[in-house]
Amino acid sequence: MPVVRGSERYSCQVLCMNRKIIMIRPKTCLANDGNYREPRWFTAWKQKDQMVEFRLPPTIADDISQNTAPFELYSSVAPHSLLALNGVEVFMNASGSHHQLRNVDVRMDALKGATKSRGGLYIYSNQQGCDGGRLYYDGCCCVVMNGDVVAQGSQFSLKDVEVVVAHVDLDAVASLRLSSSSFQEQASSKTTVPSVIAPYKLCRSFNLEEPISHPLKIKYHEPEEEIAFGPACWLWDYLRRSGASGFLVPLSGGADSSSVAAIVGCMCQLVKLRNGNEQVKTDALRIGQYPNGQYPTDGMEFAERIFFQKPQDHDPKCLQAKSGHGISMFTLTGKRPRYKVNGGSNAENLGLHNIQARTRMVFAFMLASLMPWVRNKSGFYLVLATSNVDEALRGNLTKYDCSSGDLNPIGSINKTDLRAFLRWAAVHLGYSSLAAVEAAPPTGELEPARCDCTQDLCFKWGSKLTPSEIGEKVKHFFNYSPEDNRFDLRQFLYNSTWPFQFRKIDELVKEASCNKADLSRLDDRDDKHAGVISNHIGAMGIHENGN
Structure with missing residues (x-):
């Protein structure tokens, strides 16, 4: 608990026994990384080997008939x-x-x-x-x-x-x-x-x-079990505290949204399995708004009451209606955007695609407000986002589309782990259709890249791309803004006008290109001799475009 001593506020453990405070221990080291920013609120005790008497606040002192308590203050590395x-x-x-x-x-x-x-x-x-x-x-x-x-x-x-x-x-x-x-x-x-x-x-x-x-x-627990149970328990705790009557997820049928749906399904199974817990039972009856005497018969029945999945519309007429709405509004400018296949520019094409994605978000929140009313229930649904951590770090998403929601159960999970989870859930959660979802080829997936990895990627991708092509891909990264990660204090949008990083990429590309050209000249001069050298290079585990 927070304890104020003089002009400082400390984060403390308060040890109590038989209605007496026997000791107060302030923290000597405060967490200031990752998800934690304790120095925002507290100060760390910086002096060593001291124990003082702390005068308790009058209301506490009167309640427990105790005026002071030992304030133990010492610090050591371990x-x-x-x-x-x-x-x-x-x-x-x-x-x-x-x-x-x-x-x-x-x-x-x-x-x-x-x-x-x-x-x-x-x-x-x-x-x-x-x-x-x-x-x-x-x-x-x-x-x-x-x-x-x-x-x-x-x-x-x-x-x-x-x-x-x-x-x-x-x-x-x-x-x-x-x-x-x-x-x-x-x-x-x-x-x-x-x-x-x-x-x-x-x-x-x-x-x-x-x-x-x-x-x-x-x-x-296996990682797949952690993905199932950790977010599921978190969703349940959030749901029962929020006053909401369920969840809504825009379901595209891909790996990400299917994983979110499976996690909610796992949560519903846990509620059924824990029906001996009176608090869980009370919360489930309230959230599901069951009549007196009824209780979830199984996880599926509970899910039908508290979970609504909105299919993502792929019908061309529906997409045309969504984008047409935006076009009709845009004609106020005196111009009418067109898709690229109809002669439009890249900017027009991107704008028309994004309007469909963002309309999905608007409809999702509208349905979250109205679906309980449709089902003659009170309350509202929490919208679940379906964007994985790879998309957030890479910026490979449309803002306010799948990344938007009240909660994101998979926001810290990468795509590889999600696919492993889908294979596990198809068997262990009983959702057999997830196996087909996992096996389907991904659409629109980009592998995340880092600004300092040009040289590494020349080794990894050198057989398929030229150093110049790889350099352009790495430069492209600087123009994307990852989704907001509040615990990450690094800048989330790199300044693409800064010259240093691009100059270093160009130097690496030039060096890699020269090395590749040298090998090509060697190959032209003496195919047989070059073949022997190439075999030796391969035996050492060095790619042809390496240093």
């Missing part, structure tokens, strides 16, 4: 190491770690490493669910003992609260530490850490009815 040398056996980490694909193994390795060599009992708790923003906190609380996980909670759950319990023997911590003479040497010259005395006994006598928890195999 707190658990110094605490272990001071004899601390139990470490608590109250975390706010959001879900990232393939990141649980990194988290678990860190928790195990914290206690493996120095010993200790590590209790890791984490938030679970959506806080109303873009992030989903994925739980996975656990208990780690001397480098082994002895209890683990679920990573994806619709529960509001989950408690994980383990029975451990703290003598095992002492045994591990005393078996290491180097640890004892370090402990004899340690820096003393201030402590607070809490009138509580952690341990009790050994009881055969409560066996010691043994190391267990850590539960890891």
